[in-house]
Amino acid sequence: MPEAFRSATDKAYDVLRTEHQPLKAIFTPKSVAVIGATDRVGSVGRTVLWNLISHSFGGTVFPVNPKRHSVLGIKAYPTIATVPEPVDLVIVVLPAPSVPDVIDECVEAGVKGAIIISAGFKESGQAGAALEAQILERARRGNLRIIGPNCLGVMNPLTGLNATFAGAMARPGNVGFISQSGALCTAILDWSLQENVGFSAFVSVGSMLDVGWGDLIDYLGDDPHTHSIVLYMEAIADARSFLSAAREVALTKPIIVIKAGRTAAAAKAATSHTGALAGSDVVLDAAFNRCGVLRVDTISDLFDMAEVLAKQRRPQGPCLTILTNAGGPGVLATDALIATGGELAELSERAIANLNQLLPAHWSHGNPIDILGDADPQRYASALDIAAQDPNSDGLLMILTPQAMTDPTQTAEQLKAYVEDRSEATQTASSKPKPILASWMGGADVAAGEAMLNQAGIPTYAYPDTAARVFSYMWRYSYNLRGLYETPTLAENADTESIDRPLVETIIQTARQAGRTLLTEVESKQILKAYGLPVVETGVAKTEEDAVQCAGAIGYPVVLKLLSQTITHKSDVGGVQLNLVDAAAVKKAYRTIAASVAALSPHPPFLPDPPTPFLGVTVQPMIKLDGYELIIGSSLDSQFGPVVLFGSGGQLVEVFEDRAIALPPLNTTLARRMMAQTHIYRALKGVRGRPPIDLAALEQLLVRFSQLVVEQRWIKEIDLNPLLARSQESSPFLALDARIVLHEPDVHLNELPKLAIRPYPSQYLSAWTLKNGTSITIRPIRPEDEPLMVQLHKTLSEQSVYFRYFHLIKLSQRTAHDRLTRLCFIDYDREMALVADYKHPDTGAHEMLAVARLSQLHGTREAEFALLVSDRYQCQGLGTELLKRLLQVGRDEQLEYIHAEILADNSAMQRVCEKLGFSLQLIEADIMKATIEVNQ
Structure with a gap:
């Protein structure tokens, strides 16, 4: 949050967040004990102890070994309990079976952090997994946080802490590095020493028994010395914790990840088109996009992006201008740019005119801008100035090849001076400077120029295609972050009272009680219709005569489809008959479907009383496919739970694989971005004279579908395929077929997969009445x-602003988009904001009367609250009611304490707190602290 917006409460929150950070004992310990320290040459216990004592970290080291009086000349102790001083961090290098008892002793001794380097846990089988369970259970008794087991350890190069068995110490810097692979850690360490890359933290997480991605991202996000975070990832583990932490931190610090296993074959689901399409790696990409994390493909990209995102402003679009003194490198950069999703900027007429005046007649007259091989430093600088002012450009790439007339060092000096001048000129201007990358090609001849550019904050690359790829990554990162906080439109169907949830529950429970997992097409369409999703009129016929009667009622031509509780893909078994124009055709089609099913192989004899595959047919109108066939679906991912799919539908859906994946819940912005990832999206916007589809309505449909997925947790897989999209119809969308698969009957409610992103907490929505009789709704905030x-x-007076922020802030600052989107688009897993919503009975317009916010401190069971009430609605009991509800949220979330700082002059807020049981304490001359133990 910008400094201007920060109240004393906000700043106190930061202090608490840092001081209470539970991983502080691991990264900045004042005392460390090595349990299993030994003198034996080549042992892990000796190496860890030597690394600690040979790099001063400002603390004390205690070897623990019951068989030794001293280790490496340092007095040793038989147990952690006999160490004469409190120990912040223990490093365990004992055999796996002895570790649970050691953790017990650490908890008794009040230790807060542990690194278990020992191997032999879940990676070795069930016995090792059982040991991990024991360790975690015992650690929880004392709030002991554990990194590992089976890890290299932790380095804090800024303090000198080397709690690893690595052969060298990382250089200090501003990159936080976290890896699941200890072997990769050592390789990266060697590389970093050669390339002079420095780290603020260097962490090997091993099996992530306790401390996971979310904990470490939170810690590095709070760490002022960390400017960017890079991850080597093999598995997500706790998806919700990772997504929550990454989404919060990515706004202020870039998070770049390389994930192993991109080409591993994804598991295919037999019952669902969606399951067949939603491979786990595609889902992982969707998850990274959702939380603002940038995924790269190579280790060099990992650190290239950490550097460039820390040095350069993010581009506002995908269009790059390439300026070069040689045509070939410009072409290579163009190929790399287009291949990675970037675009060449189209030079404006003004830019071309200015370049015509500056450059020789035979310059390229386009982008890439070839300023020719005889370009001197001044020509470079002048061409750069023109290109930088082109409104069509989002970034610049300068390529230099050493030729006869080239002066790499002087050109770099010109570029450096230009960037510094532009930076000063735009500090007070509304326009932002564009990112500038450079590729100084060559060896010794360009080294001095490269060094000069790097010192000026302009990243340089040996090859122009690398630089172009880096720009594409920068744009992708910027695009993902922008999507996090674009304000969506309110869904027309946001009012969910019209949803027939009792009908849906009856259908699902009836099927489960019958032992079925596959719903019939009719049942599936009933569920969709209950959620307001458009489905084609469908009748059921169990005889030929029923089919004829149903067809007559619907009107010819009609379609007959197999009705079955066991056969999922009807067209594969001859279970679909199209364009039936009269009763005779309907009868024949009915018999054909029945015969096709009868010809199938019988059910296995060991299945008792198998369900009948043929229950009759469904009858529906023959819809002319004069639009686009789409698919909307949902299936389960092993790491992220339910995911939503959108793309081109029809019978060849798996062949074309034109689809996009997103994590529910969706809003209209996320729905549009999901659609935009597909090829069919271009057609939906209108192509070759065909009018566009109502994309806003399609957004609403996707939002409502994601709501179904979020609420109906017994649904395992669901397809709407095809969903017909038409531009000139009263009903632009129509689901012609639907398939729903439930979880197996032996699955219990507490075993259902959890959503990776916490959905809207509708349980906190209810009506309330002000003292003056005004009816309002108190509900969680929405984006x-x-x-x-x-x-x-x-509506706020200066006094209200002063009481909330502890100083006056201009309205324009308080209502800045970047600020408000962060306050409205919150992570319900980390904070809660309740708003008082008044709906005018005549106009239907909404007004927000107040907002109350509860923000949890990272890694603790404590939270801060803040409250803001419109002046017109103060003294109506609203503040008391909102704070009372926040206390209930705190109880539900198992918080221990809730507190806030209040100006001593704000007597009204103090009275509210006292009424609800808070204790008040004067902590400064003009500030009171209100505290309550939530679950007392």
Whole structure:
């Protein structure tokens, strides 16, 4: 949050967040004990102890070994309990079977951090997994946090802490590095020493028994010395924790990840088109996009991006201008740019005119801008100035090849001076400087120029295609972050009272009680219709006569489809008969479907009382396919739970694989971005004279579908295929077929997969009445509430602003988009904001009367609250009611304490706190601290 917006409460939150950070004992310990320290040459216990004592970290080291009086000349102790001083961090290098008892002793001794380097746990089988379970259970008794087991350890190069068995110490720097592979850690360490790359933290996480990705990202996000975070990942583990932490931190610090296993074959689901398409690696990409993490393919990209995102401003679009003194490198850069999703900027007429005046007549007259091999430093600088001012350009790549007239060092000096001048000129301007990358090609001849550019904050690359790929990554990162906080439109169907949830529950429970996992097409369509999703009219016929009667009622021509509780892909078994124009055709089609099913292989004899595959047919109108066939679906991912799919549908859906994956829940912005990832999206916008589809309505449909997925957890897989999209119809969308698969009957409610992103907490939505009789709704905040928040701030007096922020802040600053989107688009797993929503009975317009916020401190069971009430609605009991509800949220989330800092002059807020049981304490001359133990 910008400094201007920060109240004393906000700043106190930062202090608490840092001081209470549970991983502080691991990264900045004042005392360390090595349990299993030994003198034996070549042992891990000796190496770890030597690394600790040979690099001063400002603390004390205690060897623990019951068989030794001293280790490496340092007094040893038989147990952790006999160490004469409190120990912050223990490093365990004992055999796996003895580790649970050691953890017990550490908990008794009050140790807060442990690194278990020992191997032989879950990677070795069930016995090792059982040991891990024991360790975790015992650690939880004392809030002991553990990194590992089976890890290299932890380095804090800034303090000198080397709690690893690596052969060298990392250089200090501003990159936080976390790896699941200890072997890769040592390789990266060797590389970094050669390339002079420095780290603020260097962490091997091993099996991630306790401390996981989310914990470490939170810690490095709070660490002021860490400017960027890079991850080598093999598995996600706790998906929700990772996504929550990454989404919060990515706004202020870039997070770059390389994930192993991109080409591993994805598991295919036999019952669902969606399951067949939603491979785990595609889902992982969707998850990274959702939380603003940048995924790269190579280790060099990992650190290239950490450097460039720390040095350069992010591009606002995908269009790059390439400026070069040689045509070939420009072409190579162009190929790399297009292949990785970037675009060449189209030079504006003004830019071309200015370049015509500057450059020789035979310059390239386009982008890449070839300023020719005889370009001197001044020509480079002048051409750069023109290209930088082109509004069509989002970034610049300068390529230099050493030729007869080239002066790499002086050209770099010109570029450096230009960047410094532009930076000073734009500090107070509304326009932002564009990112500039450079490729100084060559060896010794360009080394001095490269060094000069790097010192000026301009990243340099030996090859222009590398630089172009880096720009594409920069744009992808910028695009992902922008999507996190674009304000969506309020869904037209946001009011969910119209959903027939009892009908859905009856259908699902009836099928489960019958031992079925596959719903019939009719049942599936009933569920869709209950959620307001458009489905084609469908009748059921169990005889030929029923089919004829149903067809007559619907109107010819009609379609007959197999009705079955066991056969999922009807067309594969001859179970679909199209374009039936009269009763005779309907009868013949009915008999054909029945005969096709009868000809199938019988059920296995060992299945008792198998369900009948033929229950009759469904009858529906023959819909002319004069639009686009789409698919919308959901299936389960092993790491992220339910995922949503959108793309081109029809019978060849698996062949074309034109699809996009997203994590539910969706809003309209996320739905549009998901659609935009597909090829069919271009057609939906209108192509070759065909009018566009109602994309806004399609967004709403996807939002409502994701709501179904979020709420109906017994559904394992669901397909709407095809979903017909038409541009000139009263009903632009129509689901012609639907398939729903439930979880197996032996699955219990607590075993159902958890959503990776916590959905809207509707349990905190309810009506309430002000003292003056005004009826309002108190509900959790939504991303769509930004306009209402703007209006709320317009109603605040200077006193209300002062009491909330502890100083006056301009309205324009309080209502800045970048600020309000972060306040409205929150992670319900980490904070809760309740708003008082008044709906005008005549106009239907909404007004936000107040907002109350509860923010949990990282890694603790404590939270801070803040409260803001419109002046017109103060003294109506609203503040008390909102704070009372926040206390209930705290109880539900198992918090221990809730507190806030309040100005001593703010007597009204103090009275509210006292009424609800808070204790008040004067902590500064003009500040009171309110604290309550939540579950007392």
